[in-house]
Amino acid sequence: MDFFDKLNDTIVETGKNLGQKAKETSNIAKLSYDIRSLESKVRENYRKLGKAYYEEYHVDEDAEFEEYMDAIRDLKGQISNLEKQIQVIKGTRICPNCGEALPKNAVFCLKCGEKIDSYTVD
Numbered sequence: 530m531d532f533f534d535k536l537n538d539t540i541v542e543t544g545k546n547l548g549q550k551a552k553e554t555s556n557i558a559k560l561s562y563d564i565r566s567l568e569s570k571v572r573e574n575y576r577k578l579g580k581a582y583y584e585e586y587h588v589d590e591d592a593e594f595e596e597y598m599d600a601i602r603d604l605k606g607q608i609s610n611l612e613k614q615i616q617v618i619k620g621t622r623i624c625p626n627c628g629e630a631l632p633k634n635a636v637f638c639l640k641c642g643e644k645i646d647s648y649t650v651d
Contacts, residue, residue, distance in 0.1 A: 582594075583597075583598065583601055586598075587601070587602070616630065620632075620633050621633060622635070622645070624638035624640065624641060624643055624645065625643065625645075626638060626641050626643035627640050627641040627643065629641065631645065
């Protein structure tokens with residue numbers, strides 16, 4: 530019986546150790562997730578800060594940031610060109626006042642009421 534008692538004690542102890550390790554692993558995974566979540570929030574705040582700085586100073590930028598400002602202006606221009614290509618494919622155009630997509634033959638914007646001149650065709 531002594532053998533079975535020792536085997537039982539070993540199994541019980543191993544089970545406790547495994548349970549403790551599983552609990553530790555679970556806690557570490559949760560903490561790691563929390564860290565990634567907080568890091569994501571930090572990155573988002575960096576992005577918002579950079580966007581706010583760009584919006585405030587994009588015309589009168591410091592020489593230190595000029596390269597980034599130029600890159601953003603260039604990328605925005607490329608995005609605008611691609612959006613115009615999408616509008617041509619869809620057969621629509623964009624309201625110059627609010628940016629709403631409109632039917633090609635719209636005379637007024639359906640969202641803001643802006644009069645759409647015939648020369649505003651993308």
